[in-house]
Amino acid sequence: MDDQPALPLDTIHLGDCLDWLRSLPTGSVDLVVSSPPYNLGKEYEARVALDHYLQQQRAVLAECVRVLRHTGSLVWQVGAFADAGLLIPLDIRFFPILEDLGLLPRSRVVWARTHGLHGRRKFSCRHETLLWFTKSDNYAFDLDAVRVPQKYQNKRHYRGDRRGELSCNPAGKNPGDIWVFRNVKHNHEEQTVHPCQFPEDLIARVLLALTTDGAVVLDPYMGSGTVAVVAQELGRHYLGAETDPLYHEVALRRLAGTPDQGGRFPNLKTLRAFVALRGGGAEGYSFDVQVGARPTEQERSRIYPEEHHRQELEERLTYEEEHFTARWRGVPAPPPPHGQHDRPANTQHNGQASLFDD
Numbered sequence: 070m071d072d073q074p075a076l077p078l079d080t081i082h083l084g085d086c087l088d089w090l091r092s093l094p095t096g097s098v099d100l101v102v103s104s105p106p107y108n109l110g111k112e113y114e115a116r117v118a119l120d121h122y123l124q125q126q127r128a129v130l131a132e133c134v135r136v137l138r139h140t141g142s143l144v145w146q147v148g149a150f151a152d153a154g155l156l157i158p159l160d161i162r163f164f165p166i167l168e169d170l171g172l173l174p175r176s177r178v179v180w181a182r183t184h185g186l187h188g189r190r191k192f193s194c195r196h197e198t199l200l201w202f203t204k205s206d207n208y209a210f211d212l213d214a215v216r217v218p219q220k221y222q223n224k225r226h227y228r229g230d231r232r233g234e235l236s237c238n239p240a241g242k243n244p245g246d247i248w249v250f251r252n253v254k255h256n257h258e259e260q261t262v263h264p265c266q267f268p269e270d271l272i273a274r275v276l277l278a279l280t281t282d283g284a285v286v287l288d289p290y291m292g293s294g295t296v297a298v299v300a301q302e303l304g305r306h307y308l309g310a311e312t313d314p315l316y317h318e319v320a321l322r323r324l325a326g327t328p329d330q331g332g333r334f335p336n337l338k339t340l341r342a343f344v345a346l347r348g349g350g351a352e353g354y355s356f357d358v359q360v361g362a363r364p365t366e367q368e369r370s371r372i373y374p375e376e377h378h379r380q381e382l383e384e385r386l387t388y389e390e391e392h393f394t395a396r397w398r399g400v401p402a403p404p405p406p407h408g409q410h411d412r413p414a415n416t417q418h419n420g421q422a423s424l425f426d427d
């Protein structure tokens with residue numbers, strides 16, 4: 070008889086993830102997806118702190134690998150460790166740990182942004198990464214569930230046996246490994262009191278591609294519960310842990326989707342979903358990070374599809390590179406992309422030092 074403990078499906082444990090992971094049955098989870106904390110504290114000299122942190126992460130990852138099924142996947146989302154002007158991209162350090170634990174690398178996704186802290190003595194950091202590893206060669210990958218529009222949807226072969234036939238898949242293309250989902254910051258309807266939430270769309274892409282209906286998805290660092298919220302919405306089971314009681318409560322409130330006794334929701338999205346289902350207006354309701362007296366109207370806080378941000382990023386980067394080329398070659402600079410106005414180069418910012426990272 071199997072005497073392994075039962076999996077606590079659709080729950081979030083309040084407490085440390087390592088002890089909790091040790092209590093879970095071996096080979097029982099289809100996907101682990103998480104963004105671990107990497108605020109490394111001040112108690113050590115930076116390099117020692119980083120080594121110590123990676124040792125702790127290795128212990129957590131070893132448990133994640135143990136609980137993964139043979140067909141399972143792990144996605145670890147990390148940025149960079151920055152200290153006193155140094156920058157160490159964390160995925161470089163995690164990659165060998167994951168390989169050493171017997172996992173097989175599949176994709177390294179760059180999550181690109183246009184905004185962030187401005188470097189003074191190095192290039193500003195404008196991406197984080199998602200490392201996707203599998204436990205074996207037998208793994209789930211549903212490309213059809215995550216296809217995006219082709220750039221030239223109706224392009225056809227213009228010669229040869231297939232002349233006139235569509236030359237690209239009309240169902241869309243592979244989304245590739247550069248993703249541009251907008252960061253959950255001010256004016257994003259998913260924003261809760263948590264400072265670094267996953268955008269729900271990013272997690273939806275991961276879950277749709279790497280799992281099937283009814284799969285079990287684990288996040289050992291649940292934070293505000295984004296992985297659980299998306300799993301619930303897509304018909305997957307979730308489980309995870311979170312040490313901070315405030316964030317744990319936010320996650321449970323997002324999952325419930327109902328207001329507390331004071332009519333408060335954890336974010337604008339939950340409020341809007343509740344009001345849309347119940348009918349009527351938003352009067353009498355509010356959400357945790359609300360700024361004004363009333364919840365913002367739909368047009369002023371909306372989530373655009375990734376394609377919008379992809380196009381915006383492409384236009385912006387193309388413009389910046391053309392501008393750079395024009396400047397050093399001494400030829401006229403191109404106009405900024407539609408709707409964008411540039412300040413002249415070298416304009417001093419208004420002294421808000423917190424906008425700069427070194």
Ligand SMILES: C[S@@+](CC[C@H](N)C(=O)[O-])C[C@H]1O[C@@H](n2cnc3c(N)ncnc32)[C@H](O)[C@@H]1O
Pocket residue numbers: 084085086087103104105106107263265266267289290291292293294295296310311312313316
């Ligand atoms: C980067 S955040 C995750 C945010 C999450 N992806 C979301 O969408 O809200 C990392 C979270 O791990 C939690 N945490 C830190 N150490 C932990 C531990 N040992 N066990 C469980 N959770 C922990 C922190 O409180 C923080 O909320």
